[in-house]
Amino acid sequence: xxxxxxxxxxxxxxxxxxxxxxxxxxxxxxxxxxxxxxxxxxxxxxxxxxxxxxxxxxxxxxxxxxxxxxxxxxxxxxxxxxxxxxxxxxxxxxxxxxxxxxxxxxxxxxxxxxxxxxxxxxxxxxxxxxxxxxxxxxxxxxxxxxxxxxxxxxxxxxxxxxxxxxxxxxxxxxxxxxxxxxxxxxxxxxxxxxxxxxxxxxxxxxxxxxxxxxxxxxxxxxxxxxxxxxxxxxxxxxxxxxxxxxxxxxxxxxx
Amino acid sequence: xxxxxxxxxxxxxxxxxxxxxxxxxxxxxxxxxxxxxxxxxxxxxxxxxxxxxxxxxxxxxxxxxxxxxxxxxxxxxxxxxxxxxxxxxxxxxxxxxxxxxxxxxxxxxxxxxxxxxxxxxxxxxxxxxxxxxxxxxxxxxxxxxxxxxxxxxxxxxxxxxxxxxxxxxxxxxxxxxxxxxxxxxxxxxxxxxxxxxxxxxxxxxxxxxxxxxxxxxxxxxxxxxxxxxxxxxxxxxxxx
Numbered sequence: 001x002x003x004x005x006x007x008x009x010x011x012x013x014x015x016x017x018x019x020x021x022x023x024x025x026x027x028x029x030x031x032x033x034x035x036x037x038x039x040x041x042x043x044x045x046x047x048x049x050x051x052x053x054x055x056x057x058x059x060x061x062x063x064x065x066x067x068x069x070x071x072x073x074x075x076x077x078x079x080x081x082x083x084x085x086x087x088x089x090x091x092x093x094x095x096x097x098x099x100x101x102x103x104x105x106x107x108x109x110x111x112x113x114x115x116x117x118x119x120x121x122x123x124x125x126x127x128x129x130x131x132x133x134x135x136x137x138x139x140x141x142x143x144x145x146x147x148x149x150x151x152x153x154x155x156x157x158x159x160x161x162x163x164x165x166x167x168x169x170x171x172x173x174x175x176x177x178x179x180x181x182x183x184x185x186x187x188x189x190x191x192x193x194x195x196x197x198x199x200x201x202x203x204x205x206x207x208x209x210x211x212x213x214x215x216x217x218x219x220x221x222x223x224x225x226x227x228x229x230x231x232x233x234x235x236x237x238x239x240x241x242x243x244x245x246x247x248x249x250x251x252x253x254x255x
Numbered sequence: 256x257x258x259x260x261x262x263x264x265x266x267x268x269x270x271x272x273x274x275x276x277x278x279x280x281x282x283x284x285x286x287x288x289x290x291x292x293x294x295x296x297x298x299x300x301x302x303x304x305x306x307x308x309x310x311x312x313x314x315x316x317x318x319x320x321x322x323x324x325x326x327x328x329x330x331x332x333x334x335x336x337x338x339x340x341x342x343x344x345x346x347x348x349x350x351x352x353x354x355x356x357x358x359x360x361x362x363x364x365x366x367x368x369x370x371x372x373x374x375x376x377x378x379x380x381x382x383x384x385x386x387x388x389x390x391x392x393x394x395x396x397x398x399x400x401x402x403x404x405x406x407x408x409x410x411x412x413x414x415x416x417x418x419x420x421x422x423x424x425x426x427x428x429x430x431x432x433x434x435x436x437x438x439x440x441x442x443x444x445x446x447x448x449x450x451x452x453x454x455x456x457x458x459x460x461x462x463x464x465x466x467x468x469x470x471x472x473x474x475x476x477x478x479x480x481x482x483x484x485x486x487x488x489x490x491x492x493x494x495x
Contacts (some may be wrong), residue, residue: 012370012371081330091353253270254271
């Protein structure tokens, strides 16, 4: 496994990204936490006060935050990972190591952000007197599947982006649309039944629903949908990896 | 052990030069009927063998295929056809700052650059003092390297690299910057490597360095080997 064999390289590349970010700004780590927090506040205000979303069974801020964090992990990972090979072109041209390390280190630094921002989620649960349960621990396997999904897509997009830089911008556009087709702000039940199949084939929707089930309703996730989500993630991962490895030999020529 | 550490047999390298990197440029080019992809024949049936402990200079004009050759030996690029075998740990002396991050301190960058070159973290830790000493920038080692001059950055990069203990060392114009004193120090270090039996492949436009350092040159011209042999003759042929 690449991760174990090149563990120290991966570690230092990840640290590079994390350190560089907090050194560049005055508030440093706080931005990682503040950004999703304020997004949550704004969304909570609009959807619970202006649009008056009801019948979620849990306070809206907690509900939206449980969807927002995995979504932000997903978009931040992909937008950064897509550019990661281009950004490190100098290294790619000079020295060999498995290139997926560059993509992985980006994802690891975003994982760090994800867990840092999750602290706020726990505080929110305490604030709204929501009980903790053992079901919550299931968020770890869900996160692993989500990570695999993001990793697979990142491998594909980062390699394509070396060929055409537009991939980055094109994907940002797709992400905007994808956001509205994922139940971050709303619940799947708000959607007309005849369109709900979208959520079954959209892995991000599967993951967010699963997170909400284990964290907020204190139950097992919907294993059936999760299995579909996991299968899609695995297929994308293996196909992208094959493509990535095939392209790897010419990365240095085209970068 | 096999004394032939680098063996190339009929190596051909083609790559596509992409003239447009964005879709907008591509669409414009298609309308104007400009070239979009250009196939470049970078190496034409290149064969040579380098034995353990040899110091070989690679000379030639820009675009002659020198860097492509180094990329193949370093393993970052693969030959289109032909065979290439490299036995031993290859260490490329990375150009100024390729493995650096400007926001990190000198010390942090030593670790980063070290692991990129394949060193173990514990090894870097044990050699840290020597590395810093060699670089002669002890005073600035804990400030971000964005405040370093390019000469200082080069010193740091070279200092990490010389502690790698390579079997095959690839040097691509790294001595282009830096003051004379440090250059001398680097050349001395490379002499040391040579004595220890390290194989060195040296790409340079400085004929003086090549002549002092290598007993053999490969003169590349338009992707082909024009001459392979005695340094002095090779350089004369190139300068003619």
